[in-house]
Amino acid sequence: PADNAEAIDHGFWMGDAFASGGSVGYDHKKMAITARGAWESVMRHFREMGHDTQTQDFTVVGCGDMSGDVFGNGMLLSEHIKLVGAFNHMHIFVDPDPDPKVSFKERRRLFDLPRSAWSDYDKSLMSKGAAIFDRSLKSLKLTPEIRDCFGIESESMAPNELISAMLKAEIDLLWFGGIGTYVKGAGESHADVGDRANDGMRVNGAALRCKVIGEGANLGVTQRGRIEFARVGGRVNTDFIDNSAGVDCSDHEVNIKILFGDYIERNDMTEKQRNEILVSMTDEVGALCLEDNYAQTQSISVIEHQAPQLLDQHRRLMRTLERADILNREIEFLPDDEQIDNLEAANEGLTRPEISVLLAYSKNATYEALLASKLPDDPLLIDDLVRYFPEPLRETYREGIERHQLRREIIATAVTNTMINRTGPTFVNEMCDRTGLNAAAIARAFAVVRETFGLRELWTAVEALDNHAPPDLQIRMLRQINRTVERATLWFLRNAPQPLDLTGLIAEFRPGVAALTADLDDVLQREQRLDVRDRTLRYSHEGAPGELSDRIGRLKMLSCACDIVRLAGDDRSTHDVGRTYFAIGNHFRLDWLRREANRLAPENTWRKLAIDAIIDDLWGTQDAMSREVLKGGTSGRAAIEAWVEARPDKVRRVEQLIGELESAGRIELAMLAVVNRELRELVN
Secondary structure, three states: OHHHHHHHHOOOOOHHHOOOOOOOOOOHHHHOHHHHHHHHHHHHHHHOOOOOOOOOOEEEEEEOOOOOHHHHHHOOOOOOEEEEEEEOOOEEEEOOOOOHHHHHHHHHHHHHOOOOOHHHOOHHHOOOOOEEEEOOOOOEEOOHHHHHHHOOOOOEEOHHHHHHHHHOOOOOEEEEOOOOOOEEOOOOOHHHHOOHHHOOOOEEHHHOOOOEEEEOOOOOEOHHHHHHHHHOOOEOOOHHHHOOHHHHHHHHHHHHHHHHHHHHHOOOOOHHHHHHHHHHOHHHHHHHHHHHHHHHHHHHHHHHHOHHHHHHHHHHHHHHHHHOOOOOOOOOOOOOHHHHHHHHHOOOOOOHHHHHHHHHHHHHHHHHHHHOOOHHHOHHHHHHHHHHOOHHHHOOOHHHHHOOOOHHHHHHHHHHHHHHHHHOOOHHHHHHHHHOOOHHHHHHHHHHHHHHOOHHHHHHHHHOOOOOOOHHHHHHHHHHHHHHHHHHHHHHHHHOOOOOOHHHHHHHHHHHHHHHHHHHHHHOOHHHHHHHHHHHHHHHHOOOOHHHHHHHHHOOHHHHHHHHHHHHOOOOOHHHHHHHHHHHHHHOOHHHHHHHHHHOOOOOHHHHHHHHHHHHHHHHHHHHHHHHHHOOOOOOHHHHHHHHHOOHHHHHHHHHHHHHHHHHOOOOHHHHHHHHHHHHHHHO
16 A cells, blocks of 8 residues: 555655555455454354354345455355345346355356456346346336245335335345445434435334344444344344454554564565565464454353343443543443333343444453553463464564564453453453452453463363354353353452462462362262252253363352362362362352352342342352361361361351241342351351
């Protein structure tokens, strides 16, 4: 591009890394990167409906033509596409019952044909009643097959009317790969949309009958239109989520060029060598971008799965961002407090488009906070920096990667993306509220937990189940991992000196957690073992491999692993301490009490905080009680019995209260509060 030429002429240090693309860079159309990124969204939408777009046929209506980057590439990403209709500024293409294999080959031919148009399509390959209309005509005569395909009663109509009918057709996928805004919200006027050229064909989100919208292009749908479509059961994200891979690819190209620029300046590489390496890594760069698309859409799905339960957290996050003058809810079409109250009353949560916006704002705020901190300078996070670059560079050019001029920015971005994609947009805000610590402290604790519990391996194993196990199962497994992340992150924030020593804490806790995991069956009490077995069997019966089912099934019991490792220290084994810890939990029904507390409905923020406080106290009580019991020098059942016999009246009082709770049928917050107080007094 001209920008790069000017940067080189002026001796600017970035050289041709000032802008992506150009004569030496990644050609987005050849890579099909924007379309492939959006297709990750499409595949997820269909996969979560039980449909595999890569092996099962599905119907599509699209905006664009085969000469276009996003539309053309997108319509070649599955051989099972049945493109029943498409339109651009010149033509309307209608093929009511296409043969997927035949039409795929013809679309490929048009894509390879320079400046092709729908009029170049071989009409002999189209189904009965098919047509290619010129949009300049005043009236179009419709065949019975076209009318039946799109649910049209009239025998003829204007081109814009036909496009409107196509947009509202009962199809599987509506794919936007061209210019224009074609869907709005019912409360929006055409003037609000600001695209006068398409006023005559634009429809409302609630009028759509497609199952999925894929936004390979920008602005095909307004945000209000997306929300409206999602509220009536449609599946849609936002354009900036779906088609982000193109921007991501540019970011990678620029940062790789900056890396190589350092080597060229040191005379360790020629520009020709750099260009050859760039070309050789095209597939690896594309894969990195698609990983980001996959992770973001997965995060949205996990949040959507529990959207009504998370509504109050979403409200608190919006308020936090508003107070920091980062977010304007009205501009972003996010619900105000009154609208949230109405959603709460209807047991509804935010839609995918709204979650997408919160995800983006949370990432932006977290990134700025991390970049302003010392977190990006921590040696442990060099691994996050290295992982940003393609595999072929990670070993050979590691030294250059570590001295990259934008290393801090890349680390802050990588940590932000990993943490928010895995935990959701409210994670940092909730941790800050519960601990009073900042985003950098939260990110440090998350990094410790990720490495200590080997979470990367678990996440990868769950994702490998795509199209092999029910998506609902995958989401539930990911949620179980998240619960462990939340509990362990809180533990490190509350129990380790700040700022957290990442390397030291991982070295201290990872071996103990691994040892406890291996010994868990022998350490748990019978009732706890049965709970783990039931969880494991549920996962395996639904299609998860045995080893993964076992690992996820154990996670709930491993929520306390950090307590046990710290109690064991250098003098005791995690096996002996674990037996004592879990026996105490079983004796005083602490697992049951926490489970009952989690079942209470958090009717408002204060009730939610009260429930969280009781659960935290119960964990603290178990830890403190274990510490007291272990002071006697022994462990296990005998040590607990000796400790209980030393305070019979107080123990009897607690056991009596717990027995009353178990027989009460319905547990109230006040009842748990009383038992919690008695347990704390027992320890004191």
